[in-house]
Amino acid sequence: MTDAAPIMNGPANGSLATRNSNDAVSRGLKRRYAAERRFKAYGILAIAFAMGMLGLLFTTIVSKAIPAFTQTMINLEITLYPQDIDPAGTRERQTLSSANYRKVIRQAFYDLFPDVTSRRDRRELFDMISPGAVYEIRDMVMANPNLIGERVVVQMPMSDDIDQLNKGQIRKDSPETERRVKDKQIAWFERLENRGLVETVFNTTFFTAGDSREPELAGIFGAAMGSLFTMLVTLLVSFPLAVASAIYLEEFAPVNKWTQTIEVNINNLAAVPSIVFGLLGLAVFINFFGMPRSAPVVGGLVLALMTLPTIIIAARSALKSVPPSIREAAYGLGASPLQVITHHVLPLAMPGILTGTIIGMAQALGETAPLLMIGMVAFIVDVPHGALDPATVLPVQIYLWADSPERAFVERTSAAICVLLAFLVIMNVGAVFLRKRFERKW
Amino acid sequence: MFRKSLAVVAVAGMAVAMANAAEARDQIRIVGSSTVFPFSTAVAEQFGKTTKFKTPVVESTGSGGGLKLFCAGIGAQHPDMTNASRRIKKSEVERCAKNGVTDVVEVKVGYDGIVLANSKASKQMSITRQQLFLALAKDIPAEGGKLIPNPHKTWKDVDASLPDIKIEVLGPPPTSGTRDAFAELGLEGGCKKFKEIAALKKSDKKKYKAVCHSVREDGAYVEAGENDVLIVRKLEANPNAFGVFGYSFLDQNADKIQGSLVDGQAPTFEAISDGSYPVSRPLYFYVKKAHVGSIPGMKEYVAEFTADKAFGPDGYLTDKGLIPMGDAERKKFREDGAALRNNIDL
Incomplete structure (x- = not known):
């Protein structure tokens, strides 16, 4: 531009035309800048919209989940009368396990309310304590039989309805017929509160227990362990298989009709709906090989099939992006093809392969559809201890809770979503860390 | 790579070993x-x-x-x-x-019990099974006993005693047992009260069933999935809509939704238990x-x-x-x- 300027401002006879074209250019320029600014603005708007939606999603989920992390407890003073628990004094496990702890708790609770005498009222009164309290006392006594005969203060969960009342989810001012908590129960609850027996504590049960039909006893730990075992199997099966096939296809395979067909099929496989893999798993792993239903090992194998193409495609493009100069230099120094790959190409391609693996695993972590077919959409109380125990996974747990009628499961559903997201974040952080370690610049 | 293929073999071996372990339960x-x-x-x-x-x-x-x-x-x-x-x-x-x-x-x-419920924000409805059939069936009998596609747009079109709002019912899809029971007890219960259709039961049982169990597909009945909690939330948001679901969801959400009276019976615990509520x-x-x-x-x-x-x-x-x-x-x-x-x- 600067070089051309003196010529354009030169002889007078051309100045009109030059000025005109200058004007035209500057006018056009303005328009073009405006177009660029608009384009940028659209981009920013699009990002702002996406971020806004994400923010909205997170705030609603987290705000709904927060109440689930606390639980209303009652500190009840209980006398463990030997005649109720172990009349013979044998301290046998069987006797201790089947003793009538309900009676013990009921007696202690009724003593707090001597004015409640009618059968119906007493029933409603006792309904305020979670049915899980019985097992809590039982486990305590089983762990330490010396407690029998003692007077102990035990912290026990209150029922989900009372918990909801305490958290304000059930409103006291709504008509009595429309809420699950009776006026009498509210009055009793307030009396307990005034005596300082009610306490809201961090909900450890949620993080340590398996599923339950009682919201106050339900926990996410069983599903989290199920997810962990499933993901482990998926990773152990899909990662080595995918990397091996990617290396063969990229580095060794001759280019012919066969390898081309395989390539096309791998790309197509990545787009197959996940439920199809579930049907395949049912037919092959369960019906043909006779593996157990609802087991993480079958779930892991099915999800491994699903993630294989994703990892293969990512691994191939990562291998392809390693510069040929690296290979040639290694060959030049006398390395064998296998040495070139294991010593040079694979380490350099690792960050890309890991990224692909994490994308595939994250996808697998959120799947429910293929698991439906192999029986992992089930109610399972016991926390799984291995890949063969019946288990469910986090997204399935979310689905099951979202479908439960009890109101207290609404907040637990959101809390479970938070746990799933945390799981995902941990996996991603792990991948970022590994990638950073392997990353090489050339 | 050799080590990796070893790992693959190990995993495959594990899978086969576990297949045998699965026999006992x-x-x-x-x-x-x-x-x-x-x-x-x-x-x-x-x-x-x-x-x-x-x-x-x-x-x-x-x-x-x-x-x-x-x-x-x-x-x-x-x-x-x-x-x-x-x-x-x-x-x-x-x-x-x-x-x-x-x-x-x-x-x-x-x-x-299967209930027809709506939001507490609007009025409770009292409906007979016959009216329910006329509102939700795909084909209904017209004068002269001929079957015509359901022409009713609002509840009032069905019967003057019903509210003047658009018919909009959220319910489970055909795969659900709740839907089967709703069709059998609710719709068929009203359906067989028409003389022409009752006669059809004797002559052509298949057709009778098709007429009585078919739910309209013109948007008045919305298949809302198997998730009853979702239906309850949608009812809260839309006071003009009705939902079809199991009694336990009404019981848990009685502060937000109300069950309609069917044949004059409210869906209460007692009425379902003694059989006086018809759709159970x-x-x-x-x-x-x-x-x-x-x-x-x-x-x-x-x-x-x-x-x-x-x-x-x-x-x-x-x-x-x-x-x-x-x-x-x-x-x-x-x-x-x-x-x-x-x-x-x-």
Whole structure:
């Protein structure tokens, strides 16, 4: 531009035309800048919209989940009368396990309310304590039989309805017929509160227990362990298989009709709906090989099939992006093809392969559809201890809770979503860390 | 790479080894209806906590899907029990028999009411089953007995006593047992009150069923998925809409939604229990007798389910929304269950 300027401002006879074209250019320029600014603005708007939606999603989920992390407890003073628990004094496990702890708790609770005498009222009164309290006392006594005969203060969960009342989810001012908590129960609850027996504590049960039909006893730990075992199997099966096939296809395979067909099929496989893999798993792993239903090992194998193409495609493009100069230099120094790959190409391609693996695993972590077919959409109380125990996974747990009628499961559903997201974040952080370690610049 | 292929071989070997381990099983497996699921799981949990047996695994597969798995054969890879929100069909008994499942114990656990509910923000509706059929059926009889596509747009079009709002009903899809029961008890109940259609029942049973069970597909009935919680939330947001779902969801959300009166009866615990509320159905579970010796705890599970502390009038299942049976019926099924009586008689 600067070089051309003196010529354009030169002889007078051309100045009109030059000025005109200058004007035209500057006018056009303005328009073009405006177009660029608009384009940028659209981009920013699009990002702002996406971020806004994400923010909205997170705030609603987290705000709904927060109440689930606390639980209303009652500190009840209980006398463990030997005649109720172990009349013979044998301290046998069987006797201790089947003793009538309900009676013990009921007696202690009724003593707090001597004015409640009618059968119906007493029933409603006792309904305020979670049915899980019985097992809590039982486990305590089983762990330490010396407690029998003692007077102990035990912290026990209150029922989900009372918990909801305490958290304000059930409103006291709504008509009595429309809420699950009776006026009498509210009055009793307030009396307990005034005596300082009610306490809201961090909900450890949620993080340590398996599923339950009682919201106050339900926990996410069983599903989290199920997810962990499933993901482990998926990773152990899909990662080595995918990397091996990617290396063969990229580095060794001759280019012919066969390898081309395989390539096309791998790309197509990545787009197959996940439920199809579930049907395949049912037919092959369960019906043909006779593996157990609802087991993480079958779930892991099915999800491994699903993630294989994703990892293969990512691994191939990562291998392809390693510069040929690296290979040639290694060959030049006398390395064998296998040495070139294991010593040079694979380490350099690792960050890309890991990224692909994490994308595939994250996808697998959120799947429910293929698991439906192999029986992992089930109610399972016991926390799984291995890949063969019946288990469910986090997204399935979310689905099951979202479908439960009890109101207290609404907040637990959101809390479970938070746990799933945390799981995902941990996996991603792990991948970022590994990638950073392997990353090489050339 | 060599080490990796070793790993692959190891994993494959593990898989085969586990295939053999799967033969024995020490845990009851239950499949079946999503309606019975909340009750079955409550019993399973109680059973697992109070006995020395493991907690049974309960899958929610739907009544039809559950019976299909149940009837697939005998052996540890097949479920031991199945829940159903309807009775087993003759075709299913035959399929069972074909696969060697000949001894099956039927246990009725109680009733479930199906309600038509709307938001508390609008007025409670009182409707007859005949009006319900006229509002929701695909084809309705016109004057002269001919069937015409349902022309009704608002509830008022159906009957002057009903509100002047657009017909909009959210309900479960055809795969659901709730939908089957709603069609059978609600729609068919109103349908057969028309003389022409009642005559059709004798002459052309298939057509009769098609007419009485077909729900309109022009947008007045919205299939809202199997998730009843979702329907409840949608009703809250849209006061003009009605929803169809099980009684337990009404019970849990009575501060937000109200059940419509059907044939003058409100859907209350008492009315469903004594049978005066017309749209209620029995719930069942089926036990595979051949498994009783080999899978531990099956008899005890049945005993737990049929104990009065579970399915009785004051049992813990009523808290979950189950409507209990009368004393005589409870006694019969408790005894049948305890004796493992092969009691299916279709």
